[in-house]
Amino acid sequence: MSTRQQGTVLFTGILFLVATTVVIQLWLLTVSMEALLGGIMRTLVPAASASTVLLCINASLLRYVFRFDRQVRSTK
């Protein structure tokens, strides 16, 4: 299996992980909007913080993808 083929499999896995976290973030946003309309202020900051943590996970996965890509290009 070539490095690029391995990358395709790896990126598919990462893609599913990132897509799952984005769905969770969407859910967090809808919860925040509902809480905002209901005046439940204590929910807003934890939801935004959780969303930020998920973004950090996504960003680190994207960084890994770019690193892998750079490695593939350099070995070509």
Place this chain on the structure above:
Amino acid sequence: MKSENGTCMTCNKTEKWRKDFPIEWEGDNYVSRREMVKFLTLGSFLLVLANWITVVSARFLHRGSKTEKLLGLSADLRENGSALFRYPTAKDPCIAVRTAEGKLVAYSQVCTHLSCAVVYDDAEHSLFCPCHNGRFNLDQGAPIAGPPTRPLPRIKLEERDGRIYAVELEA
């Protein structure tokens, strides 16, 4: 016999369409997945931004109101009865209720489901929305029946010298 990319496996020839559209499937899959991860991460960033905008806007939307407004005489509002008023502006209908125990409470009259006007149900001792049979309790304005899920905004009242004043819209 032909392979996936249009090459004749026995004669080792490449088909004409393959020459016209030289797509490398492996490379294409690799790049498209990489770009999709990038796109989703950008979406993730936008969702975080929207979440923090919600936090900031909460400060402006629910800052409450602390203007004092005279509603009327205490004697006019009998036990297990209600009165309508507008607070903090003339566009905000509210309802004041004196419970059977003599406690005075007030809430926004706008139902949190679909904005119909709630009325006091003196038989059930609760606030009733006739549009979809929603019901709110008098203690906290919390929904107890029907489709509403959010409580009614509460208005703080004060009784002084035989008069009732609305003093604060609680968030």
